[in-house]
Amino acid sequence: xxxxxxxxxxxxxxxxxxxxxxxxxxxxxxxxxxxxxxxxxxxxxxxxxxxxxxxxxxxxxxxxxxxxxxxxxxxxxxxxxxxxxxxxxxxxxxxxxxxxxxxxxxxxxxxxxxxxxxxxxxxxxxxxxxxxxxxxxxxxxxxxxxxxxxxxxxxxxxxxxxxxxxxxxxxxxxxxxxxxxxxxxxxxxxxxxxxxxxxxxxxxxxxxxxxxxxxxxxxxxxxxxxxxxxxxxxxxxxxxxxxxxxxxxxxxxxxxxxxxxxxxxxxxxxxxxxxxxxxxxxxxxxxxxxxxxxxxxxxxxxxxxxxxxxxxxxxxxxxxxxxxxxxxxxxxxxxxxxxxxxxxxxxxxxxxxxxxxxxx
Amino acid sequence: xxxxxxxxxxxxxxxxxxxxxxxxxxxxxxxxxxxxxxxxxxxxxxxxxxxxxxxxxxxxxxxxxxxxxxxxxxxxxxxxxxxxxxxxxxxxxxxxxxxxxxxxxxxxxxxxxxxxxxxxxxxxxxxxxxxxxxxxxxxxxxxxxxxxxxxxxxxxxxxxxxxxxxxxxxxxxxxxxxxxxxxxxxxxxxxxxxxxxxxxxxxxxxxxxxxxxxxxxxxxxxxxxxxxxxxxxxxxxxxxxxxxxxxxxxxxxxxxxxxxxxxxxxxxxxxxxxxxxxxxxxxxxxxxxxxxxxxxx
Ligand SMILES: Nc1ncnc2c1ncn2[C@@H]1O[C@H](COP(=O)(O)OP(=O)(O)OP(=O)(O)O)[C@@H](O)[C@H]1O
Ligand SMILES: [Mg+2]
Numbered sequence: 001x002x003x004x005x006x007x008x009x010x011x012x013x014x015x016x017x018x019x020x021x022x023x024x025x026x027x028x029x030x031x032x033x034x035x036x037x038x039x040x041x042x043x044x045x046x047x048x049x050x051x052x053x054x055x056x057x058x059x060x061x062x063x064x065x066x067x068x069x070x071x072x073x074x075x076x077x078x079x080x081x082x083x084x085x086x087x088x089x090x091x092x093x094x095x096x097x098x099x100x101x102x103x104x105x106x107x108x109x110x111x112x113x114x115x116x117x118x119x120x121x122x123x124x125x126x127x128x129x130x131x132x133x134x135x136x137x138x139x140x141x142x143x144x145x146x147x148x149x150x151x152x153x154x155x156x157x158x159x160x161x162x163x164x165x166x167x168x169x170x171x172x173x174x175x176x177x178x179x180x181x182x183x184x185x186x187x188x189x190x191x192x193x194x195x196x197x198x199x200x201x202x203x204x205x206x207x208x209x210x211x212x213x214x215x216x217x218x219x220x221x222x223x224x225x226x227x228x229x230x231x232x233x234x235x236x237x238x239x240x241x242x243x244x245x246x247x248x249x250x251x252x253x254x255x256x257x258x259x260x261x262x263x264x265x266x267x268x269x270x271x272x273x274x275x276x277x278x279x280x281x282x283x284x285x286x287x288x289x290x291x292x293x294x295x296x297x298x299x300x301x302x303x304x305x306x307x308x309x310x311x312x313x314x315x316x317x318x319x320x321x322x323x324x325x326x327x328x329x330x331x332x333x334x335x336x337x338x339x340x341x342x343x344x345x346x347x348x349x350x351x352x353x354x355x356x357x358x359x360x
Numbered sequence: 361x362x363x364x365x366x367x368x369x370x371x372x373x374x375x376x377x378x379x380x381x382x383x384x385x386x387x388x389x390x391x392x393x394x395x396x397x398x399x400x401x402x403x404x405x406x407x408x409x410x411x412x413x414x415x416x417x418x419x420x421x422x423x424x425x426x427x428x429x430x431x432x433x434x435x436x437x438x439x440x441x442x443x444x445x446x447x448x449x450x451x452x453x454x455x456x457x458x459x460x461x462x463x464x465x466x467x468x469x470x471x472x473x474x475x476x477x478x479x480x481x482x483x484x485x486x487x488x489x490x491x492x493x494x495x496x497x498x499x500x501x502x503x504x505x506x507x508x509x510x511x512x513x514x515x516x517x518x519x520x521x522x523x524x525x526x527x528x529x530x531x532x533x534x535x536x537x538x539x540x541x542x543x544x545x546x547x548x549x550x551x552x553x554x555x556x557x558x559x560x561x562x563x564x565x566x567x568x569x570x571x572x573x574x575x576x577x578x579x580x581x582x583x584x585x586x587x588x589x590x591x592x593x594x595x596x597x598x599x600x601x602x603x604x605x606x607x608x609x610x611x612x613x614x615x616x617x618x619x620x621x622x623x624x625x626x627x628x629x630x631x632x633x634x635x636x637x638x639x640x641x642x643x644x645x646x647x648x649x650x651x652x653x654x655x656x657x
Contacts, residue, residue: 052559054555075558075560081559083552087550091575100557104557104563104570148560
């Protein structure tokens with residue numbers, strides 16, 4: 001078990017013009033579960049491969065458990081890893097695949113057998129132990145890759161989208177299963193995903209990446225509630241955060257949305273007279289058919305019943321917003337509804353830089 | 361198989377169809393004819409020549425072949441050459457291919473240089489090495505430059521040094537074939553497997569033994585069969601270096617045919633090579649067969 005310190009990692013692939021990771025620094029405490037979250041191609045796998053030693057950085061350093069491992073070969077780092085492509089050995093049975101790392105470490109045969117059995121039970125692979133990977137489904141192969149990684153007593157567990165190939169139900173089951181396994185193992189874990197709900201549910205800390213940089217690092221709830229910029233807000237949450245152009249009135253007390261007005265959160269006092277970008281989550285907007293004071297009028301565009309809620313796409317001052325209403329809420333396209341915003345749940349962003357504005 | 365199926369109404373009513381030649385036969389037909397003419401016919405001729413004289417079937421030629429004082433040394437030399445050369449060639453080729461895979465600077469240039477011997481005729485290769493190993497060759501010149509006494513590497517009474525000279529020349533000439541097959545095979549293996557093994561703590565040798573070589577098996581099998589069959593046919597290099605002093609089976613075939621003007625015994629010798637080659641190929645195919653059928657890819 002060990003902590004991980006990553007500082008100023010820069011990596012450009014040969015022949016590539018852009019940096020795959022651009023000055024990434026990250027600190028992971030012993031036993032912490034860190035999720036790297038970001039859209040496709042933002043450098044998550046690259047960062048993970050550098051921690052594993054499969055890719056060498058152009059500059060910067062990585063240390064695991066206080067030991068500088070930046071240029072150490074992978075087999076000297078005491079890691080285990082789930083590959084995005086699984087990399088399950090095609091010429092060996094599932095049983096051998098799961099026990100591979102232990103066999104390389106010359107662990108006694110009966111202990112390997114015991115651990116393989118344990119992992120196979122956890123991941124529901126029992127019936128397939130004597131099959132070749134070619135005769136498994138994609139999801140089963142992926143679970144073999146996960147099993148192979150968790151049997152190791154490694155310092156660091158690296159997982160690159162280990163649940164990507166499971167159906168929605170299995171993914172949900174294994175997500176909580178995985179969280180429990182990793183908690184029991186207590187291994188420091190770095191987990192890559194582009195699924196924001198996975199990131200929020202699994203991570204002790206979430207690092208949101210974009211174009212090779214970490215744009216926000218923090219506790220999952222913080223990242224969800226207070227996105228550091230428009231990109232993070234738009235990427236995390238389902239539906240994503242709504243963004244509206246607004247202007248702060250000269251006294252700083254109200255926000256002007258086109259023709260309409262809205263109570264401003266207190267932090268906006270220092271931005272009186274400025275144009276800002278307003279960010280608000282769907283669940284923080286109340287929807288009703290009756291107007292109450294401070295409400296904003298909106299035109300309904302789309303009504304999507306989701307079972308537990310009704311998802312409405314509405315228009316306010318030329319902007320489309322996604323808001324949620326209770327399942328019993330009755331409305332139809334082209335009707336007018338009234339939206340109530342709670343001032344303390346609103347986030348405000350700079351319109352030029354799209355960075356969160358802090359009260360000065 | 362259907363034996364006398366009771367006539368069903370449909371069968372009796374169905375109009376008589378023209379017997380058409382199945383497309384499969386049409387497709388492979390030309391190549392079967394071609395093979396029969398080009399390969400099958402000479403083989404039949406060879407068998408007839410080895411076992412038939414004017415009076416009919418005879419074992420006389422086989423007897424003459426076996427009783428010839430050069431026959432058993434030739435067999436022994438050929439086998440010895442194979443047993444020593446093939447493992448060396450494979451070790452070298454795999455090492456070279458792994459070096460190329462690690463993408464050193466100029467690896468494409470290296471690959472081309474290493475493949476050059478493939479483009480050389482074996483007689484030319486033999487002559488190149490003759491220039492090195494003969495009494496006044498480059499090797500002895502180099503030795504004398506260091507103040508050392510030269511050695512008659514190819515002297516008729518020094519079987520060991522002759523063997524080593526032939527071995528080196530053949531290694532140089534024919535390893536590139538194995539190299540090319542192994543390089544192609546390695547390129548077909550995704551890098552992930554090796555990377556996964558590294559991450560799970562495998563050392564270089566563990567990775568080679570448990571991951572790379574097993575995945576490379578199909579290519580190795582092809583290379584092994586090709587190289588062994590070709591090694592049975594080693595001839596021109598030994599001929600150029602040693603003449604008749606280091607007899608090999610194909611060299612004997614040549615001697616009987618041209619020197620002794622006896623095509624029948626030559627045919628018998630050729631049959632020996634054919635049979636041995638076939639037996640070895642079958643052995644390799646069985647021994648290296650994937651125990652888990654369909655396990656790869
Ligand atoms: N071997 C490589 N050679 C050159 N460029 C590469 C290589 N691997 C990745 N890249 C580039 O580096 C960038 C980051 O890739 P990376 O694989 O880290 O993305 P990712 O965040 O893991 O994406 P995904 O979610 O799709 O797996 C991409 O622009 C990609 O094209
Ligand atoms: Mg990736």
